[in-house]
Amino acid sequence: MTDGRERILLVLAVLASLAFGYPVLVVVDALAVCCLPGLLPLYLFLIWALVIGLAALLVVRRREGRR
Amino acid sequence: MIGTLVALLLSFAYLALLFGIANYGDRSAARGDTLIGSPLVYTLSLAVYCSAWTFFGSVGLAAEAGVAFLPIYLGPTVVAVLFPILHGKILTIAKAYGITSIADFIAARYGKSSLLGGLVTLVTVLGTIPYISLQLKAVANSLDTIFAASLDQQANGPVPEPALIVTLVLAAFSILFGTRHIDATEHHEGMVLAIAFESLVKLAAFIAVGLFVTYGMFDGFGDIFGRLVEGGRGELLTFGATGLGYVDWVTYTLLAALAFLALPRQFQVAVIENVDKDHLRTATWMFPLYLLAINIFVLPVAMAGAVLGRGGDTLMLDLPLAAGSQTFALVAYIGGLSAATAMVIVATIAVSTMISNDLVMPALLRVERLRLGQRHDLSALVLAIRRAAIFLQLLAGYAFFRLVAERIELVSIGLISFAAIAQLAPLILFGLFWRQASLTGALWGLTAGFAVWFFTLILPALVFAGWLDPAILEEGLFGLSLLRPQALFGLEGLTPVTHAVLWSLGANTLLMVVGSLATRPSDLGRLQAILFVDVEQRQSSTRLWRGETRVAALQDLLVRFLGRERAVRVFAREALRRGRSLRAGDRADAELVQLAERQLARAIGATSARLMVASIVRGEVIGPDALLEILDETSQAIEYSQKLEQKSRELERLTDELRRANERLRQLDQLKDDFIATVSHELRTPLTSIRSFSEILLDNPELPAEQQRHFVDIIARESQRLTRLIDDVLDLSKIESGRMEWEVADHDLRRIVEEAVGASEGLMRESGIQVTVEYGVRRAPVRCDGDRITQVMLNLLSNAAKFVPVRGGRIRVELRGLGSEFLVRVEDNGPGVPPPMREAIFEKFRQIGGSMKDKPHGTGLGLAICREIVQHFDGRIWCEEGQLGGAAICFTLPVREAELRAAE
Numbered sequence: 008m009t010d011g012r013e014r015i016l017l018v019l020a021v022l023a024s025l026a027f028g029y030p031v032l033v034v035v036d037a038l039a040v041c042c043l044p045g046l047l048p049l050y051l052f053l054i055w056a057l058v059i060g061l062a063a064l065l066v067v068r069r070r071e072g073r074r
Numbered sequence: 075m076i077g078t079l080v081a082l083l084l085s086f087a088y089l090a091l092l093f094g095i096a097n098y099g100d101r102s103a104a105r106g107d108t109l110i111g112s113p114l115v116y117t118l119s120l121a122v123y124c125s126a127w128t129f130f131g132s133v134g135l136a137a138e139a140g141v142a143f144l145p146i147y148l149g150p151t152v153v154a155v156l157f158p159i160l161h162g163k164i165l166t167i168a169k170a171y172g173i174t175s176i177a178d179f180i181a182a183r184y185g186k187s188s189l190l191g192g193l194v195t196l197v198t199v200l201g202t203i204p205y206i207s208l209q210l211k212a213v214a215n216s217l218d219t220i221f222a223a224s225l226d227q228q229a230n231g232p233v234p235e236p237a238l239i240v241t242l243v244l245a246a247f248s249i250l251f252g253t254r255h256i257d258a259t260e261h262h263e264g265m266v267l268a269i270a271f272e273s274l275v276k277l278a279a280f281i282a283v284g285l286f287v288t289y290g291m292f293d294g295f296g297d298i299f300g301r302l303v304e305g306g307r308g309e310l311l312t313f314g315a316t317g318l319g320y321v322d323w324v325t326y327t328l329l330a331a332l333a334f335l336a337l338p339r340q341f342q343v344a345v346i347e348n349v350d351k352d353h354l355r356t357a358t359w360m361f362p363l364y365l366l367a368i369n370i371f372v373l374p375v376a377m378a379g380a381v382l383g384r385g386g387d388t389l390m391l392d393l394p395l396a397a398g399s400q401t402f403a404l405v406a407y408i409g410g411l412s413a414a415t416a417m418v419i420v421a422t423i424a425v426s427t428m429i430s431n432d433l434v435m436p437a438l439l440r441v442e443r444l445r446l447g448q449r450h451d452l453s454a455l456v457l458a459i460r461r462a463a464i465f466l467q468l469l470a471g472y473a474f475f476r477l478v479a480e481r482i483e484l485v486s487i488g489l490i491s492f493a494a495i496a497q498l499a500p501l502i503l504f505g506l507f508w509r510q511a512s513l514t515g516a517l518w519g520l521t522a523g524f525a526v527w528f529f530t531l532i533l534p535a536l537v538f539a540g541w542l543d544p545a546i547l548e549e550g551l552f553g554l555s556l557l558r559p560q561a562l563f564g565l566e567g568l569t570p571v572t573h574a575v576l577w578s579l580g581a582n583t584l585l586m587v588v589g590s591l592a593t594r595p596s597d598l599g600r601l602q603a604i605l606f607v608d609v610e611q612r613q614s615s616t617r618l619w620r621g622e623t624r625v626a627a628l629q630d631l632l633v634r635f636l637g638r639e640r641a642v643r644v645f646a647r648e649a650l651r652r653g654r655s656l657r658a659g660d661r662a663d664a665e666l667v668q669l670a671e672r673q674l675a676r677a678i679g680a681t682s683a684r685l686m687v688a689s690i691v692r693g694e695v696i697g698p699d700a701l702l703e704i705l706d707e708t709s710q711a712i713e714y715s716q717k718l719e720q721k722s723r724e725l726e727r728l729t730d731e732l733r734r735a736n737e738r739l740r741q742l743d744q745l746k747d748d749f750i751a752t753v754s755h756e757l758r759t760p761l762t763s764i765r766s767f768s769e770i771l772l773d774n775p776e777l778p779a780e781q782q783r784h785f786v787d788i789i790a791r792e793s794q795r796l797t798r799l800i801d802d803v804l805d806l807s808k809i810e811s812g813r814m815e816w817e818v819a820d821h822d823l824r825r826i827v828e829e830a831v832g833a834s835e836g837l838m839r840e841s842g843i844q845v846t847v848e849y850g851v852r853r854a855p856v857r858c859d860g861d862r863i864t865q866v867m868l869n870l871l872s873n874a875a876k877f878v879p880v881r882g883g884r885i886r887v888e889l890r891g892l893g894s895e896f897l898v899r900v901e902d903n904g905p906g907v908p909p910p911m912r913e914a915i916f917e918k919f920r921q922i923g924g925s926m927k928d929k930p931h932g933t934g935l936g937l938a939i940c941r942e943i944v945q946h947f948d949g950r951i952w953c954e955e956g957q958l959g960g961a962a963i964c965f966t967l968p969v970r971e972a973e974l975r976a977a978e
Contacts, residue, residue, distance in 0.1 A: 013159050016358075020155045027148045028327060029320040036313040044308040045299055048141050048373055055151060055366050062155045063359035 015065055023058045027051070081220045081407055082236065088408055089243055089415070092268050096251045099267030110266045111349055113356035118270035119343040120357055121277070121364045123150060123334060125205075125417035126212030127488040128368060129276060129410045134387035136376030142316035145323055146488075147369055149330030151362040157354045160335070161344055163506055165354070167609045168345045172675040176341040176498065177428040182680040183505040183606045184513040185599030188440075191432035191681050193517065194498060197524050198338050198428060199467070201494030202421050206471030207478075208487040209414035210237045212387070214475070216407050219388040223395045223403075238472060244418045245468045252423030253460045265419065266347050272416040277368050279409025280390075284371025286402045287378050287393050298374050301381045310380055311373075318569065325572040326489075332499035332579070333492035339417060342424035418468070426463035431679030434459050439685050452634050456678060478539040489571045490531050493578065497523035500583050504590070509607045513599050515590030523582030526562075530574035533559045623691045626658035628670040631690055635677050644673055667691060752919040756799055756933065760792035795933075802935040806918070809942040816859045816946065823854035823863070823896050823967060827889050830867030834875070843875055843883035850890025855970040858947045863967070866943050869936045870900040870963050877904030877960065884958055894974060895949070895966040901956030912953040916941045940965070 025031060032047070039046035102109050110116070132143040153160065164179070173179045177198060181191030214237035251265045292298045302308060309315055316323070334340055348354075379389045382396065390410065394402035435456065500519055504511035529551075536542045551557035560570050562577050595603065625645075632641035648669060649656045656666070667687060674683035767785040771777065777785075808814040831847055838845050856863075874885045888899040907915060919934035944951045949967040956962030 016155055016158060020152050023152050023155060024327070027145075027152070028324045032313060032320065032323065039312050040309075040314070044303050045311050047312055051141060051144055051148075052366070052370070055148070055362070058151060058155065059359050059362045059366060062362070066158065066355040066358045 012065060016062070019058065019061055019065070023054070026054045026058075081217060081404065082239070084404060084408065085240070085411055086243070088411060089247065092272070092415070093247065093250070095271050096247075096264035096268040098264070100251070100264035103261070103263035108263060108349065110261065110263050110270070110347070113350075113353040113360070115266065115270045116343075116348065116350075116353040117357045117360040117364065118273040119266050119347065120340070120361050121273035121368075122269050122339055122343055122416045122420050123337070124273070124276065124365070124368055124413060125488075126209045126410055126414040129280065129413040130212050130216070130387045130390055131208075131488060132369065132372045133376050133379070133389045134385065136372050137379045137385040137389055139317050140310045140312065140315040141373070142318055143372060144369070145326035146330045147365045149327040149332075150334040151365060152327075153331045153334050154358055154362045157358045157361075160506070161354055162351065163609065164345055164502075165348055165351050167506075167606055169351075170609060171605070171680065172672045174346065174431055174676065174679050175424060175428040176336060176338050176502075177432040178675075178679045178681070179341070179345075180498065180501050180505065180516070181432060183602055184501075184511075184516045185596050185602050186681050186684045187513050187517075187599075188432070188436040188681040188685075190513060190516055190520070191428075191436065191679070193520055193524075194501070195425075195428040195433045197494060197497055197520065198425055201491050201497075202338065202425050203467065203470045203474050204478075204487050204494075205491040206418055206421065206467060207473075207475035208491070209418050210241055210471055210475045211487070212410055213237060213240050213414050215388055216391055216410050219391045219395070220403065220407060237475065241468050241472045244415055245422075245465050247415070248419045248422045248426075248464045248468075249461045252419065252426065252464065253457050261347050261349060262423065265423065266343065269343065269416050269420060272412040273364070275412040276409045276416075277364065279405050279412070280368050280371060283390055283394065283402055283406045283409070284375055286397075286399065288371065288374045290399070290402075291393065291397050292374075292378055292381075295374055298377050298381060302377050305381060307380055310377065319567070319572075322569050322572040325568075325575050329489070329492050329496055329571070329575050332496040336495050336498035336502060337421075338424040338428065338495075339420040342420050346424075418471075422464045422467045425467060426460040427679075429463040430456055430459040431682060434463075435678050435682045436685065439682055453637050453677070456635070478535060478541075486535075486571075490535065493531055493571060493575050494524070494527050496575065497527060497578060497582055500579070500586050504586055505603075505606060507607065508590070509603045510590050510595075511586065511603065512590045512593055512595035514593040514595070515586040515588070518589035519582040519584075519586030522585045523578045526578035526581050527574060530559050530562060530577055531570065534570060623662050623667065624658065625656050625660045625662050625666065627690045628662050628666060629658070631686060632670055632673060635674055635686070644669070749918060752934070753799075753803060756919070757796065760796045760799070763792045764789050764796070799933045799935075802933045802939060806935055806939050806942065809939065809946070817861065818857060818859055820855060820857055820970060821860045821863070823856045823898070824849060824851065824889055826860060826863050827867060827887065827898060830864050830871060831887060833864075834868060834871045837872070837875060838885070841875060841878075841883060842881065843878055843885055845885045845887065847887045848889070850888070851896070854889060854891070854896045855973045856896060856947070856967045857970050858967060859943075862943045863947075866940045866965065867898070867900075869940050870965075873936060873963070874900055874902035874904070874960075878902050879904070886956075886958055891969070892966060894969050896969060897964060897966050899962055899964045901958050901962035902960040903956075903958040904960035906955060906959065907953050907961040915953060916951065937963075 035050045036047055099109050110119075127146075132146075135143045167173065168179065171182060173182060177191050177194040180194050181187050184190050217236040251268070252262060288294060288298065292301075299311070302310065313323075318326070344357075375389065375393065378393060379385055382393070384392055384396070386392070390406040391403050394400075394406060497520055500523075501511075501516050504515070533542065534547060537544050537547055547558065547560060549555065549558070551559070556563050560573060562573070565573060565577070568576070629641055629645055632644060636644070645656055648666065662670075671683050671687045674686055677683075678686070767789050771782060771785055805814070827847070827849075831845060835845070871885065871887075875883070878885065882903075884903045886899075886901050888897075888901075890897055916937050918938045941951050944965045944967070947967055949965055951963070951965040954962050954964065
């Protein structure tokens with residue numbers, strides 16, 4: 008794995024940790040409580056899927072690059 | 075209606091299928107046909123993470139606390155993104171050094187310490203047993219649920235202790251497929267295949283039940299959530315329902331991430347069973363995708379339960395049963411069973427390897443009386459220890475379930491286990507990336523973390539199970555309120571798990587760092603640290619063994635642990651590689667000893683292997699010399715690169731200097747060209763006059779005498795000018811080349827000035843110039859060449875005379891002291907020198923108005939010569955604005971040193 012890709016994966020992991028936790032959740036939950044019931048789980052699952060998609064994009068691209 | 079018996083029969087049928095698959099996998103592997111060589115199988119085997127906790131516990135938790143189940147999957151998702159970095163490095167290390175388990179990994183990193191290996195094993199065992207009991211409890215609960223729902227219980231009669239039966243069957247499976255070979259690094263292909271299959275089964279079962287509940291019992295996601303909101307329970311989907319604070323949420327995510335990294339079963343499937351490092355890349359995204367998929371229906375099923383007023387850990391079974399579907403209840407049961415069995419099988423196999431290699435064998439090998447080192451075949455003993463370990467773990471799990479866990483929720487048991495296992499994470503992470511992390515730090519950190527874990531989580535659990543006096547929770551240990559297990563040092567307002575995790579991991583990390591910084595690791599510890607942290611740079615490390623032994627002794631050692639067949643194979647392969655036979659009586663070289671140690675490590679772990687090899691290698695095992703040699707290599711490489719860097723910087727600097735020198739040379743060359751051009755020009759002007767007037771005189775002998783006289787006069791003047799010019803050029807070149815002979819003596823500068831003014835008096839009077847002289851000192855003792863300084867004075871005076879107006883010309887000369895110097899100032903009332911030109915007039919052939927059209931007043935070298943002379947005697951010369959409106963040329967000469975000393 009090249010250093011550059013490793014760094015991007017590291018950044019992705021940090022961003023994912025932030026998106027999954029405090030303080031982003033406070034905002035999402037406030038929105039959910041006031042007007043959009045069900046937003047919190049929807050948000051968490053969507054971000055989860057997004058992180059998986061980005062991770063896939065990174066490692067799959069890398070494999071193509073190696074050929 | 076289904077009966078417990080049916081469910082039990084189905085369980086056995088399922089386990090039999092599992093046996094079949096594992097058997098098929100092992101047989102294929104024996105034929106050299108691997109079935110686990112695909113990234114998909116690898117990813118599915120990683121999904122052993124999803125145990126009965128996921129299958130039953132998540133839904134039970136979600137029905138009461140909404141999204142509170144999610145951190146347990148979000149943490150590992152973040153770790154999975156880091157697979158290529160974290161696990162990539164761990165895999166490289168494990169493969170290079172024949173690592174057999176997480177305890178082996180940690181022990182090897184911190185100097186192959188058997189104490190640490192034993193401690194890690196102990197923590198792991200104590201952390202795994204509650205987890206095993208969690209699985210047994212889940213299976214027993216689901217059997218109970220089915221039993222309670224069956225109408226024909228009278229006909230079949232209740233089955234006594236179904237959990238015990240499941241326990242025994244699982245023990246048999248693990249022993250059969252987990253302890254086939256002595257080589258713990260060899261892949262358990264059958265087991266991995268069975269685990270991958272189980273992951274498919276539990277995923278399919280969860281999704282099937284989820285679809286049934288969502289679309290069979292309800293009208294889809296919208297219907298469930300709509301009815302939930304209508305029923306006034308919409309708040310179940312908000313953060314408030316989780317009962318967690320944000321600190322708890324973040325802590326749970328971190329806890330899950332760290333536990334995922336350190337769980338022995340995850341280490342087993344992710345590292346030990348990995349056949350191709352490249353599989354990690356696929357797992358980076360496919361494993362979190364699996365987690366996402368298995369969790370998609372958690373909320374719908376849980377919310378459906380909430381809508382119907384149901385909850386608890388058996389919701390997955392309750393809902394299909396309530397809807398009258400036995401089939402889906404059985405599907406859920408099988409899914410839960412597969413999740414539970416997979417976890418139990420892998421965990422017990424992994425932990426049994428640790429118990430044999432890091433706890434029991436090192437202890438036995440140290441007991442002299444047993445003389446194990448001399449026994450002929452130890453492989454049977456190792457296998458027997460592992461089998462016993464598997465059996466005992468399951469039995470302990472069952473006991474824990476019966477005695478404690480029956481009264482606690484699945485999720486709580488799971489979190490207690492996680493918190494114990496997470497104590498290993500700092501050792502792994504610091505060990506991977508911090509070279510200074512030492513054995514002392516590891517021992518301190520792990521001990522502290524584990525002690526705090528026990529105090530903050532296990533003590534309360536024992537209280538709840540009715541084993542301890544509840545007073546300890548309220549009053550604290552020894553009646554000290556600071557030592558309350560769930561509010562240590564007054565930290566309150568967190569969930570018990572968050573409280574425990576923050577304290578235990580905090581203590582662990584702190585002591586790890588402090589211990590590592592405070593002590594110096596052993597030589598072997600430092601070496602291992604380098605081998606682990608810099609594994610990418612140094613894969614092969616020979617020369618670790620310095621002692622002496624024979625080939626035969628090594629072979630005997632391998633035979634004892636690996637069996638004759640494998641030992642012979644190892645040596646034959648090595649002989650083939652070297653292209654020469656290894657004779658029994660030969661001295662074994664370092665490389666061969668290393669090979670033997672690695673082979674042994676694969677069977678009995680790094681610590682024991684080291685002990686065994688040390689027992690037959692005479693002399694120094696790894697001395698400071700050998701170690702330093704290796705460290706030297708590293709430091710030499712660093713030093714070399716630093717030197718290289720320095721050289722390159724130096725080179726850069728030299729290039730720069732060279733460029734500047736070159737630039738200067740080019741300037742000088744230009745100056746020389748200019749000088750020659752100017753001198754030639756200056757010479758030609760008078761020469762041309764002389765030639766033309768001589769020719770006129772020659773061609774016209776009859777010219778009137780008066781005119782002839784005039785022409786001859788011009789010729790004489792121009793000749794004088796020519797001579798002066800040549801004298802000046804010669805003077806200047808002499809001074810510049812350092813060939814000038816100076817006649818240095820003590821002089822009075824006042825006398826020089828007086829003489830110079832006197833000498834030029836005639837010229838001044840002729841031109842009608844009024845000269846005033848002011849002396850600020852009576853004597854001005856200097857050390858110089860008097861004639862040269864007189865030359866400077868005359869030059870300045872004649873220069874001034876050239877520029878004053880034709881009528882009313884005035885020149886003022888001043889001499890005064892200026893600190894340790896004397897200043898001479900010659901100013902005139904001429905047109906002055908504009909500031910930008912004041913420096914330039916001291917250059918050669920630079921005259922004011924400097925264009926060639928004006929008739930030059932002098933040679934253009936006078937001031938240049940003056941500057942050279944003054945500077946030769948450490949003086950300064952410059953031009954400034956004069957008080958008479960014209961220019962003032964000033965120069966200084968230092969006061970004679972003897973004079974200065976006298977003054978002091």
